[in-house]
Amino acid sequence: MRTVYLTILVLLLSTAASMAQVAVIAHQSCPADTIEKRELLDFYTGDILKWSDGQLVVVFDLKPRGEVKKDFYKFLGKSASRMKSIWLKKMLAGEKDPPLSLKSETEILDKVATTPGALGFVSQALVTQEVKILAVIRADD
Amino acid sequence: MRLLPVIILVLAFTWGSPGPLAQSADSPIKVFGYFQTSFQQWTAYDDHPDNNTFNLQQMNLFLQKDLGSDWTAFINLEFLNNFSSGRRWGSFSLEEAWIRYRKDNRLQLKIGLLTPIFNNLNEIKNRTPLLPYIIRPLAYETSFNEFIDVDAFTPIQAFTQVYGFIPWNGLKFDYALYLGNSPNINNDPTRGQTGIDTTTTLLYGGRVGLRFNDIKLGFSGTYDNDNVGTRLAPVLSRPISELNELPRRRLGADLSVNIAPFQLEGEFIDVKLGDDPQILKQEVSFYYATLGYHLTEQFFAYGSYWYLDSQVDIASTTSSADEFEDISIPTMGIYYNLTDRVRFKAQHAWVAISNEFRDFGETATAKVSADFRVATVAISVWF
Secondary structure: OEEEEEEEEHHHHHHHHHHHEEEEEEEEEOOOOOOOOOHHHHHOOOOOOOOOOOOOOOEEEEOOOHHHHHHHHHHOOOHHHHHHHHHHHHOOOOOOOOOOOEOOHHHHHHHHHHHHEEEEEEEEHHOOOOEEEEEEEOOOO | OHHHHHHHHHHHOOOOOOOHHOOOOOOEEEEEEEEEEEEEOOOOOEHHHHHHEEEEEEEEEEEEEEEOOOEEEEEEEEEEEEEEEOEEEEEEEEEEEEEEEEEOOOOEEEEEEOOOOOOOOOOOOHHHHHHHOOOOOOHHHHOOOOOHHHHHHOOEEEEEEEEEEEOOOOOEEEEEEEEEEEEEOOHHHHHOOOOOOOOOOOOEEEEEEEOOOOOOEEEEEEEEEEHHHHHHHHHHHHHHHHHEHHHHHHEEEEEEEEEEEEEEEEEEEEEEEEOOOOOOOEEEEEEEEEEEEEOOOOEEEEEEEEEEEEEEEOOOOOOEEEEEEEEEEEEEEEEEEEEEEEEEEEEEEEEEEEEEEOOEEEEHHHEEEEEEEEEEOOOOOOO
16 A cells, blocks of 8 residues: 555656746846747847846856756747757857856856846746746646 | 948947947957868769868867957958968968947947858858758858859958848848958059959948748848959950959848758859850859758758859950850768767768850860769867
8 A cells, every 4th residue: 555655656746847837037137027938039049139128138058958948948949959059150150159058957046146137947946036037837838 | 332331330430339448348258169170082073083081171260259248359260171381281261350249139230351141151151060061062162162163152251241130020030231342352462462452343232031930031132343354355355444343243042941850941142244245244053952850959861952053155356155064963961969069970972064165266065074972071070
């Protein structure tokens, strides 16, 4: 019986993990309170470099490939490799540097909280009041 | 019209925002670049025997410095074909040296030596890590410029460019307008300063385009005047004035579509030099189409077809000559990203060249054709 309970618990936990939501977060100084998919894509591809108040957007990416990163880029409609090729093209044309890739979600959270104009993404469960949530991406979005 | 470049320069440096030196200039100089080294195997054609060769096809070194939030300076040094000045191998050139002012996405301005926007590939033709090819579509294959006049197809340099995009309901309207030198550049030190335009004409060019998600298309054009015909004046027994500053116009169209896992890309270029076949007229057209498939995120395979068609009509006061040339190249290849910065490439091309030439006063037409294959592998690295 104990094994059955454990199995159910593991199943529930894994289902919860797979339904984890991704939060698009920004530094508190960011002038926007929400963000649309199109704007988010423009910031991440480097087509648009400034917030509406003229502040530079500093974009962060997550280095490890995991569900959070996969869900985020799936929401943007691009694969991680397609994003890399867009960033490389911008960099080699002298247009824009690629986003800084950080090793963990907590590192993204810290950087976004302390860098004016910063924009990033982490699991919603990790978000603190030090950053602003602009959007929440559900796995089925 | 001749005042236009001056007006643009004045506008650039008197814009409402602070000048570059008024802003923070303490960001470090970024040094980065890439190289591509290949092994190529060519089968015999004409009087060229089979050959195998290693080649450091290209190395580019970039220096970039942000001069405040809106200003950037950029330098691009390019080394081709195992460059060694002492051994007289390959070539070295200062490809780009520009400063850019970015007001916003709608308006950006580059001033200095720059590669202008023309079709999809011109601006990035030399960025080998971005391209699946080892040998690029012919009009862009700068390492062949010792035997194909690559410069005829696309504008190589400009000195002022205004560009940007205007977003509207999910669409992005791209535009670019630029000015540069005419192709009449002095390379003879006995005739004065080298590298300068010897005429009063300029290159005018631009591109308009549209982007929607991963679909991108555009139309490009340039206009300049070329003095290449003046060298033929004594042969044709014509006064130099008839061959001086012949008008040249280039037209281009491009389309690229990325719908995962497929990638489609194609371009068309048509170039006309001179407009009177009774004096000198040259028409060159080139197109390519590439269809690729991402087998995995790292592995990409493609097939491509390139076609170049050239016709020259030239006439002396008593007779005329014509030359027709076709180059047709089906090619296929793959690349595999070994790491984020190292790409392995392989490519195979079947080249067919056909040339017909009817000389002055000759009744017979000389026909030459050549078929050969090129197999090549390469490593492309950016650092």
